[in-house]
Amino acid sequence: MSKLRGDYKSVWNSLSGSKRDAYLVVSGYTDEEKFHADAEDTIDILRETVGVRPDDIFLEIGCGVGRVGRVLSPFVKQWIGCDVSANMLRLAGRRLLGLPNIRLQEVSGYDLQPIADASVDVVYTTVVFMHLEEWDRYNYILEAKRVLKPGGRFYCDNVDIASPAGWAVFEESRLGFKPQERPAQISKCSSQPEIQAFLTHAGFAEVHVAGRLNFWVYGWGTKPGA
Numbered sequence: 001m002s003k004l005r006g007d008y009k010s011v012w013n014s015l016s017g018s019k020r021d022a023y024l025v026v027s028g029y030t031d032e033e034k035f036h037a038d039a040e041d042t043i044d045i046l047r048e049t050v051g052v053r054p055d056d057i058f059l060e061i062g063c064g065v066g067r068v069g070r071v072l073s074p075f076v077k078q079w080i081g082c083d084v085s086a087n088m089l090r091l092a093g094r095r096l097l098g099l100p101n102i103r104l105q106e107v108s109g110y111d112l113q114p115i116a117d118a119s120v121d122v123v124y125t126t127v128v129f130m131h132l133e134e135w136d137r138y139n140y141i142l143e144a145k146r147v148l149k150p151g152g153r154f155y156c157d158n159v160d161i162a163s164p165a166g167w168a169v170f171e172e173s174r175l176g177f178k179p180q181e182r183p184a185q186i187s188k189c190s191s192q193p194e195i196q197a198f199l200t201h202a203g204f205a206e207v208h209v210a211g212r213l214n215f216w217v218y219g220w221g222t223k224p225g226a
């Protein structure tokens, strides 16, 4: 029987039973060098938006096998990788072995419950929102605000339905599967107004939303009260 999209733990554990499957579902390839290069691109975007500072505690929602954490952790005080899938976290643990400032945390799929209020400087999530229901995207934005310190920064991204390549993703999914046969993790796009609305309703200040490479929408903001 097909799984429900919102049953994230079951869906993502079943997609990451082997290292190869996990790497493929995270990125579409298994090449470690490409992983590294792509992670550097992600970190460049974080530097341009929320900034990366040596005394920052960073938290990633949906960290997968630690693609970003492995490259980012030397530049920050602590990197906390949260994921719904115990399989992903096990693989992340192996990839990040020996890095001194790493914490891996399994979460329910709907919140950041094990993380204390006002304890983190930056929360980010990348290549994850397309796999979540809209309500769960927003719930994670609210959770990010809870765990951020006053003045803390938040970043998120998704495929932009208003971009040419984003529209192609939409059409590929629409035409590629019969309605009853859509995979639970199938990508669903966002738009700049959606990300703007979520960040604004969650109470972030200095909200910015932008498009990139005719494919991505990304947004970032600051928790007020510093």
Ligand SMILES: C[S@@+](CC[C@H](N)C(=O)[O-])C[C@H]1O[C@@H](n2cnc3c(N)ncnc32)[C@H](O)[C@@H]1O
Pocket: 008, 012, 025, 026, 027, 061, 062, 063, 064, 065, 066, 067, 068, 082, 083, 084, 085, 088, 107, 108, 109, 110, 125, 126, 127, 128, 131, 132, 136
């Ligand atoms: C496409 S991978 C991206 C991984 C990582 N962010 C990266 O860029 O390399 C999506 C990740 O999100 C995780 N995930 C999916 N639904 C989730 C949820 N509801 N809560 C937390 N993590 C989730 C999956 O287990 C998977 O590791």
